[in-house]
Amino acid sequence: xxxxxxxxxxxxxxxxxxxxxxxxxxxxxxxxxxxxxxxxxxxxxxxxxxxxxxxxxxxxxxxxxxxxxxxxxxxxxxxxxxxxxxxxxxxxxxxxxxxxxxxxxxxxxxxxxxxxxxxxxxxxxxxxxxxxxxxxxxxxxxxxxxxxxxxxxxxxxxxxxxxxxxxxxxxxxxxxxxxxxxxxxxxxxxxxxxxxxxxxxxxxxxxxxxxxxxxxxxxxxxxxxxxxxxxxxxxxxxxxxxxxxxxxxxxxxxxxxxxxxxxxxxxxxxxxxxxxxxxxxxxxxxxxxxxxxxxxxxxxxxxxxxxxxxxxxxxxxxxxxxxxxxxxxxxxxxxxxxxxxxxxxxxxxxxxxxxxxxxxxxxxxxxxxxxxxxxxxxxxxxxxxxxxxxxxxxxxxxxxxxxxxxxxxxxxxxxxxxxxxxxxxxxxxxxxxxxxxxxxxxxxxxxxxxxxxxxxxxxxxxxxxxxxxxxxxxxxxxxxxxxxxxxxxxxxxxxxxxxxxxxxxxxxxxxxxxxxxxxxxxxxxxx
Numbered sequence: 001x002x003x004x005x006x007x008x009x010x011x012x013x014x015x016x017x018x019x020x021x022x023x024x025x026x027x028x029x030x031x032x033x034x035x036x037x038x039x040x041x042x043x044x045x046x047x048x049x050x051x052x053x054x055x056x057x058x059x060x061x062x063x064x065x066x067x068x069x070x071x072x073x074x075x076x077x078x079x080x081x082x083x084x085x086x087x088x089x090x091x092x093x094x095x096x097x098x099x100x101x102x103x104x105x106x107x108x109x110x111x112x113x114x115x116x117x118x119x120x121x122x123x124x125x126x127x128x129x130x131x132x133x134x135x136x137x138x139x140x141x142x143x144x145x146x147x148x149x150x151x152x153x154x155x156x157x158x159x160x161x162x163x164x165x166x167x168x169x170x171x172x173x174x175x176x177x178x179x180x181x182x183x184x185x186x187x188x189x190x191x192x193x194x195x196x197x198x199x200x201x202x203x204x205x206x207x208x209x210x211x212x213x214x215x216x217x218x219x220x221x222x223x224x225x226x227x228x229x230x231x232x233x234x235x236x237x238x239x240x241x242x243x244x245x246x247x248x249x250x251x252x253x254x255x256x257x258x259x260x261x262x263x264x265x266x267x268x269x270x271x272x273x274x275x276x277x278x279x280x281x282x283x284x285x286x287x288x289x290x291x292x293x294x295x296x297x298x299x300x301x302x303x304x305x306x307x308x309x310x311x312x313x314x315x316x317x318x319x320x321x322x323x324x325x326x327x328x329x330x331x332x333x334x335x336x337x338x339x340x341x342x343x344x345x346x347x348x349x350x351x352x353x354x355x356x357x358x359x360x361x362x363x364x365x366x367x368x369x370x371x372x373x374x375x376x377x378x379x380x381x382x383x384x385x386x387x388x389x390x391x392x393x394x395x396x397x398x399x400x401x402x403x404x405x406x407x408x409x410x411x412x413x414x415x416x417x418x419x420x421x422x423x424x425x426x427x428x429x430x431x432x433x434x435x436x437x438x439x440x441x442x443x444x445x446x447x448x449x450x451x452x453x454x455x456x457x458x459x460x461x462x463x464x465x466x467x468x469x470x471x472x473x474x475x476x477x478x479x480x481x482x483x484x485x486x487x488x489x490x491x492x493x494x495x496x497x498x499x500x501x502x503x504x505x506x507x508x509x510x511x512x513x514x515x516x517x518x519x520x521x522x523x524x525x526x527x
Contacts, residue, residue: 277471
């Protein structure tokens with residue numbers, strides 16, 4: 001077991017100490033200083049945003065509809081109190097949603113690949129990590145809480161509870177769960193130092209907060225204890241991808257496939273190949289994964305990943321078919337609902353797309369669907385649509401504040417938002433800060449675009465080239481590169497990349513695609 005330190009800061013990869021010895025406080029989250037801001041700004045314990053998961057285990061959580069309405073109301077209150085965030089390019093939101101769709105991998109380690117849920121269990125038997133693949137998540141958390149009141153020294157159940165909180169944060173868009181997850185995982189390590197379940201849970205939590213070096217460290221520690229820990233194997237791939245270490249990620253995917261072949265590994269293996277431009281292999285691996293999927297959650301997840309891959313290639317009819325299969329397995333699966341709406345918009349069915357996204361954000365006000373809906377309002381341009389779009393962007397701001405209060409780094413999202421909607425200096429600050437942390441293609445693209453809107457196109461061009469250097473077929477990156485090349489006077493390359501963006505995915509964004517077509521038309525007219 002790696003040596004424990006005595007001077008590490010709370011939440012660092014070397015800090016295995018429990019913050020408290022009160023099991024009731026650890027289960028319910030009733031601790032002082034749980035969040036840095038007020039309850040309405042952070043969704044801290046006791047607010048409407050937390051309804052459903054922190055009740056006494058002998059009570060029933062509220063109905064899902066009530067929980068969703070309360071959470072939406074809490075986020076809207078936060079939005080009312082914050083500055084208005086005037087938009088986030090819908091194409092940039094693919095980066096945000098990669099954690100829940102194509103890569104699925106980033107936000108929660110291995111958990112999200114199995115779908116949203118855990119089995120409800122009695123106090124006589126706690127959940128295993130595999131149980132997170134199925135069932136009702138809220139009921140499973142309540143059962144875990146009840147079990148831990150009876151058996152507070154069950155380190156495995158503390159680890160499982162921590163991972164369940166991370167999964168709940170992802171599926172319900174509630175980053176206030178992250179501090180609760182951290183406390184549960186630390187308690188597991190205090191009871192059984194070095195146990196691989198808690199270390200892998202810490203890796204998933206770090207990845208969810210976009211602390212990818214920390215995720216890599218924790219995953220490595222977990223694999224030292226158990227080389228076959230699926231969650232650690234998967235999170236290691238995720239962290240390497242997000243750090244831009246694609247060759248290492250490919251090797252890690254091969255290792256994971258040798259040790260624990262299955263849907264969580266297959267989806268990551270596919271994403272690594274997609275990032276390197278090998279769409280054929282990515283599709284084949286996902287189809288293999290879908291063929292092995294039996295649980296509805298697995299079918300929904302993998303079919304959605306195939307839908308996202310098809311959408312990225314501009315294959316909208318194929319994408320809609322995959323989303324239909326996902327929703328046949330789970331008609332409430334949020335990434336499939338959102339993906340279907342995006343494909344409908346790209347196919348020209350804007351009415352269905354708007355209606356679909358309105359239903360999604362009414363349940364879960366997450367940044368991706370909020371921005372997609374806002375841009376569809378702007379593109380439609382009917383009376384009141386600009387104000388409606390502004391409302392969606394304000395909610396993105398509120399969600400970002402919640403994520404920061406939960407310990408998540410949001411500089412990449414901030415850079416994209418500010419660059420596209422006016423706060424150029426903030427965009428560049430955030431993009432540079434993120435580039436200092438990691439050199440992924442997504443970060444290179446964000447920095448290039450932030451430099452562009454600040455009028456520093458010569459400096460931006462190397463980053464735009466770097467974003468497209470791996471062969472990743474992303475229309476947004478090609479569009480950004482083309483615009484930057486045009487600004488530097490390289491009309492030939494600008495035409496090449498703007499045309500490539502529109503040929504690849506002509507509906508990549510209702511606003512961005514329109515701007516790309518206008519720019520390309522101007523370039524053709526000036527030849």
